[in-house]
Amino acid sequence: MTRNNTNERGGRKKTQPRREKPKKNFRVDSEPVESNEDNFVFGHHAAVEAIREGRGNKIFVQEDAKGKNVEEIKELAKAHAVPVKWVPKAKLDLLSDGGVHQGVVVAITPYEYLSLEELLEQTTTEQPFYLILDSIEDPHNFGSILRTADAASVDGVIIPKHRAVGITPVVVKTSTGAVEHMPIARVTNLSQAVAKLKEQGFWIFGTDMNGTDYRQWNTAGKIALIIGNEGRGMSANLKKEVDEMLTIPMTGHVQSLNASVATSLLIYEVFRGRNAL
Secondary structure (H helix, E strand, C coil): CCCCCCCCHHHCCCCCCCCCCCCCECCECCCCCCCCCCCEEECHHHHHHHHHCCCEEEEEEECCCCCHHHHHHHHHHHHCCCCEEEECHHHHHHHCCCCCCCCEEEEECCCCCECHHHHHHHCCCCCCEEEEECCCCCHHHHHHHHHHHHHCCCCEEEEECCCCCCCCHHHHHHCCCHHHCCCEEEECCHHHHHHHHHHCCCEEEEEEEEEEEHHHCCCCCCEEEEECECCCECCHHHHCCCCEEEECCCCCCCCCECHHHHHHHHHHHHHHHHHCC
């Protein structure tokens, strides 16, 4: 189904599964999976946002650290009554699993995901825009997507409970603290979540090599965009639920994009369309 700018909202047709040969998936480069579910965040920006949002339990600061960043952490710790412990750099290296901690690690309460119903209930914009991440596995991709989503006013992100990265320290660090401001729903079944969104009047979009040029995308109304796995793309079940496929034209030798880069282009197309940029 192609959705053009003159369609009436009330007369949407439901796309039927096609019997033709499946199209080649819109593909993004595969990257390694990291898994670290310890309840720590590290890096200055991630630490600051976690403390401000009331999720900090204890702050570990490098014992010889000085400067305005350290002073900001100390002031936030005092304001939010979070204890500070001064420790050797080796301790921070261990707590951050060798990550770039910038001299600060914060022990936090576990991230509390929303249900889909809670996400819908708390969304107040007239034309909400959700991202549905279909088994994104790399925490750097996830963190970068969250950073862009927060910058461009995405209303929420929906992820699956299984076979996908969740909120890890690397995700928080890569998002530079954006995770603290982006509503994230975690669901058992993405297909059921998409069906629920359709009941609520959402148009569902996906990505494919042979879809509509994303620059012609009608971004009006309630919309949800599915981003597929880094290597496998969108799952077959979800593709059946898509109202329209989008593609990012490429003329180079490498016909693929990193997941976070592709998602950023699409997010900002919505932002551009809705802000008349």
